[in-house]
Amino acid sequence: MSPSNTPSVAQTFAGRHLLVTGVTGFVGKVFLSQLLYELPDIGRVDVLVRRSKKEGAAARFNRIAARSPVFRPLRERHGAGYAAFLSERVRVLEGDVTEPLCGLSDDTVAELAPSLDAIVHFAGLTDFDADPKLAVPINVDGALHVAELAAKTEHAAILHTSTCFVAGVNDGAVPETLTPGLAPNQRHYDVDAELETLRALAAGPGSAKDRVAATRERARELGWLNVYTYTKGVAEHLLARAPVEVAVVRPAIVECALHYPFTGWNEGLNTTGPLLWLLRSPFRFFPARAKNHFDVVPVDAVSRAVTLALAALLRGEAERVYQVSTSSSNPMRMGRAIELANLSIRKDLGRGDASRFERMVIRFLDTVPVDADADHAFALPRLQRFARGLKGALEGLPVGALLPRPAKGLEKTLDDKRVWAGFALEQAEKGLGRLQRMLDLYRPFIHDHDWIFGNQHTRDLDRALSADERATWGNIADGIDWRVYWLDILYPGLKQWCWPLLDGGDAPEDPADGPPLVLVAPERALTPKPPLRKPARRPATQEARP
């Protein structure tokens, strides 16, 4: 359809009713904030928030809305009227995607049914190897519960967020397709049976470590790389067979914002943060393949793509899958990513607040990519063996017997030093072990596989926009100058927003401004708007839409 025949994004969303899960997460927050900022004519956004141990759902959301930097643009625009603005549009529903119907009461479901246009499902557990006891209920059952809820409504569709890395071992060019029952290693499997397998793995005996190991093993049998991609992959397949309209948005590695809420914003520990943090240490030999693609997208590029895909879904024009990626349209290779990391660190450590050691040594020791299996002089297993061997040698060192008689007075001092050195070597060995485990976790993504994620569907969304709308919603990932992004946006953003967490601190928040934010339920009731698309309840089927 030509741009002139298509309702604008603003027209599509005006008066619509959405339910969003996962708004306390990284991408969900940005989506909600930007939606409210750019599309204030939205009818209502119900946010499904889980009660935490410390506070109820409303208090939890209100604190985020009041303190999170993501909502800063909204707070700045509305000032004293911010609470009223939010109250008019946002309603907090206490619930939990791990429970049937997302933990909502029958009354709430009945109230949602006539007007709900779409559920935007962000909630998920993104740890690579989380305990399946947690990951399966959230990532798999959560998706099913969302589908169950949508099916109870009159016409709600689902926009499900996943990850490009559900491609698993099926690397190379990855198209925007979804075939239920086809595993990444191209083996056909029974989706229903797999759901039972996953639930059994989640309920498995033993420790979390045992459950993770068993789930990883099953994931690998099907070609998925870890618990995260396995659970997200199966969830996609289950949703594709649900009797509701579903579009899946798969982002690649989501990182610092380009524009919204402001340049550089990030949250939590994503992929690049820990890797860059590691490169800032004296660690020099990074197991990565320089030619592999490293697919990073800014969080606001994802938020934009989700909004556009959702608009297409509301209009009944959505594709099944949208990949938000750069590897096919603005590629960056792993070698360049490491080099840009080196240069970012160099630039940062050249400033005054770095220690002398960082400024004089680390700054000039650039990291180079190496083959993970090559046994070079500084390979981690070798360093571990060295530390262990040296510690063993020190332990058995008879300091007293080795000292000449005139130096016997030094025996106690030297023995103390020996004990201290043994302790330091033990710590070093443990540290190297932790480093190895961390690198093992990332290895499939930076070394073993080279994915080029196609994103034609996402780019088509951009093409359908008018020039005016493109400024707000257009695809920003393809125009990124990677050097500028890494040096001026990503590295400073990670340093400010993520590294405090790695150093054991809290995520930075904006200062409390005024009394605590409280949302008051609006007096006006939401009038259901007829859907833009024909409600199409598809029967459950094993067949994929092409």
Next chain:
Amino acid sequence: MSDRPAAAAFFRVEGALLRPTAMSAPAYFALNTQAVKSRLTRLGGVAIASGMRLAGSLGEQAVVQKLAWMGLRGMGHDRLAVLGDEYYHRFVLPNLKSVGLDLVARARKDGLRVVLLSELLDVVVAPLRDHVGADELLCNRLEMRDDEATGRLLDPVVGGPVSGQWARTFAAERGLDLARSQGFGARGVDGLLLSAVGLPCAVDPDPRLRRMAKDLDWPVVQSGTR
């Protein structure tokens, strides 16, 4: 409006605008390559080039330039840009001569087209053009292949003596009147350029250029004496 062709002021950056720096740009780049091991080998090439610069004749200076930058082979465009920016801020900006900047300002005031010539790489010296308000910058550029430097300089290599023929061709292409144009240089290699313009001037000249200026009765500007 005058029908007369425009005139230019040619400034040789090294010497006329820029004091000798503590570290040469090729050495700085070589010392900061990604792999620690290759830093010394690359620095070796720069050392040989420096020796040749001191010992060689004027005509070999272009070869010296080529040799000096050869050590950058395999360096990516990101590192080149970052190191260039570092070098500019650490070594170029603090070493600009006030006498040279005054001469540029005067040339601009007189309506002359300001042309900078530099042996440095574009990634180092490009910001200087905006900083001094020059109209054109002619400098060395590395050949790049797959975003990596091949180690070869693209023609024309700035480094040897700039010939009078070059100046005439340059002026003809841009409709410049060389007879009314000015030239500012500091080293012997700049002699031919200065000979080609109507108004040559030696700025803090080296002994070779100082002799030439004396023989040809060119004005000499000395830092701190104006």
